[in-house]
Structures are given as C-alpha cells and as structure tokens.
C-alpha cells in the first residue's frame with residue numbers, strides 16, 4: 001500500500017512513453033487531469049466516482065499543449081512521418097487569434113479565467129480541442145485500464161487491484177455505457193452559441209471518471225505527480241527533439257522560474273559564419289572595418305556580451321577581427337551613430353535573407369514568431385531590432 005504512489009508514477013510514465021508520437025497530447029491531458037485534482041482536492045465522490053468534464057480538460061489542455069508545441073519553440077521535433085505534431089491544434093488556435101505568441105497565451109488565459117462571455121469562435125476552439133481529446137489522448141489513457149486497449153498496452157496492468165489510473169468516459173444521456181459508443185456520442189456534440197465558460201461547462205455531458213480510491217491517491221501526491229509528469233515529458237522531448245536542447249531547457253526552466261544559461265555552440269557559430277559569407281559580398285569587422293577575407297579571419301562577436309545576454313540571435317552577432325574581438329572582451333560598447341548604422345545594415349541584409357530562407361530564420365532568431373517578417377518593410381523590421389538592442393542595453397547602463 002505504501003508503494004501505491006510508485007504505481008501511479010509508473011502508470012503515468014507508461015501512458016507517456018508508449019506511442020511516443022503522441023506523447024505531448026498525453027502530457028497535456030495528464031497535466032490537465034492533475035490540475036483538476038489540484039483545484040478540487042476535497043471533492044466528494046458521487047456514486048464512488050469523480051467526474052471531470054471533458055470541456056474542463058479541454059481548457060487546461062489548451063494551456064499546456066499549445067505553448068509546448070509552439071512551432072518556434074520546438075522546431076526540430078518531428079514525428080516518424082516527418083510531420084510536426086500539434087500542427088492541427090496550432091492551426092486551430094492561430095485561425096482564431098491571428099496574433100503573436102505572447103498575446104496568444106495571455107488571451108487564452110483571459111478567455112478561460114475571465115468569466116466573461118466567450119465568443120463563438122472561442123467556444124468553437126474549445127469544443128474542437130474537446131473533440132481532439134475525445135479522439136486521441138483519452139483513448140491511450142483509458143487503455144491503461146485494459147479495456148479494449150490498443151495493442152501496445154496489452155501487457156500493462158496495475159499490481160494493486162483496487163487501483164485503476166483512469167476511469168471511463170461517461171455520459172448523462174441514455175446512451176450505452178461502453179466507452180466507444182459513449183465517446184462517439186460525445187464527439188458528435190456541438191453547441192456553438194455565446195456563453196460564459198461556466199455555462200459551457202454546465203452543458204457538458206462527457207466526463208472522465210476517476211474512482212474514489214484513485215482520486216484520493218492522486219490528491220495525496222498531486223504536486224509531486226504533476227512534476228513527475230513534466231519530468232517524463234521533458235525526458236521524452238529531449239530524446240526526440242534532437243538539437244534543440246537549449247530552447248527546450250530555456251522554455252521549461254522558464255516555466256519553473258529557474259535561470260538556465262545556454263552554452264555557446266561552436267557548430268552554430270560555424271553555420272552562422274558560412275551564411276554570413278553567402279549574404280555579404282565582402283565581410284569587414286563591424287568595429288574597425290578591417291576586411292575579413294577568409295573564414296578563419298572572421299570572429300563572431302556578441303554585441304551585447306554573452307555574460308549579459310546569453311543568446312545566439314542574428315541581431316546580436318557580428319563579424320569582427322581577431323584584435324577587436326580580444327580587446328572588446330565582455331564589455332558592452334556604446335552604440336554611436338556610425339556603429340548603429342553598420343548594425344542596421346547587417347540586420348537589414350539578414351532580414352532580406354530570411355524572407356526567402358525561413359529555415360534559417362528559426363535557427364538564427366532564437367525561435368521568434370515569424371509574423372514579424374510579414375507585411376512590413378525591411379527598414380521597419382530593422383528598426384524594430386535596433387530599438388530592441390537599445391532597450392536591452394539600457395538595462396545594463
């Protein structure tokens with residue numbers, strides 16, 4: 001009995017590690033379930049069960065799933081078939097919002113927690129997500145009960161007989177109570193009219209049920225369990241999102257409010273130098289204008305020093321000669337007119353290059369939303385970056 005939490009952890013791990021191509025779906029759903037438990041630790045069971053509305057899971061799912069698969073955050077994550085998972089949900093969200101990353105996440109929170117009337121578009125978004133939950137991750141999660149499981153779950157069974165990780169979907173309608181028919185009935189549900197989130201939830205008739213005993217155990221270890229789910233997901237993602245550890249780390253540690261300094265990456269700098277040569281007819285030191293005719297003569301300087309801004313973004317990386325590189329060290333130089341014009345020219349050339357080389361945009365922008373490249377002149381975009389550099393510099397003056 002004392003080891004029941006180990007069983008739960010194993011159950012979560014099992015759910016996540018099987019069928020890896022959908023692990024982020026499952027991660028988001030498991031986190032959503034744990035959110036419900038965390039928000040309702042003292043909830044009393046009804047008829048021996050706890051009922052989590054699928055629409056509740058949809059709203060929490062949205063908050064977990066979207067940021068973790070945002071295309072600019074985990075760009076090299078690919079499924080075996082080469083498609084990026086999450087595209088469907090990203091498209092759903094982007095169709096609704098059509099705005100930048102930060103605003104998007106903030107807006108989702110406002111919509112969900114604001115208590116105001118949700119517009120039809122947002123209700124459609126939630127019900128679409130709800131559909132996805134019913135369609136995919138719930139099936140995997142439910143499968144841990146060993147009911148009509150997909151093949152890969154066949155061998156997994158909890159040792160503790162009282163314990164089942166997740167219950168069955170249920171419905172208040174007079175439908176057959178087997179999972180498949182209840183699920184299909186719930187999936188056909190669509191009621192799109194303006195209402196608040198609370199009203200929307202009251203129209204829900206599809207629930208994930210969790211047995212009273214299991215729910216009590218989940219409550220006991222709720223914070224620990226949510227961390228454990230995250231850890232498994234991080235491990236999986238690091239394994240499959242090859243080459244993107246920095247972004248992933250920063251994203252995840254950002255969530256956890258731990259400052260993680262990315263490491264300098266010599267391969268990245270080499271790629272950057274190669275592209276510099278492609279873009280510029282002749283390369284000169286950004287500080288002293290010395291011509292840098294060969295690859296070995298080109299050194300790359302972080303204009304805002306690495307010690308202050310540890311990032312490899314194109315707007316902070318400039319070619320320098322060996323002597324300027326060593327004399328500058330980790331100092332932050334003044335941005336006088338002449339230098340800022342040279343920087344502007346560089347940024348402009350890069351932006352011009354990115355317009356037709358978007359793959360490099362992801363690599364060199366540090367995962368910035370591509371929207372910035374659209375519908376604006378090169379001059380305007382360059383100006384945005386110059387302003388950004390100045391703003392960052394102000395923090396250190």
Ligand SMILES: [Zn+2]
Pocket residue numbers: 285286287288289290320321322323324325
């Ligand atoms: Zn120089």
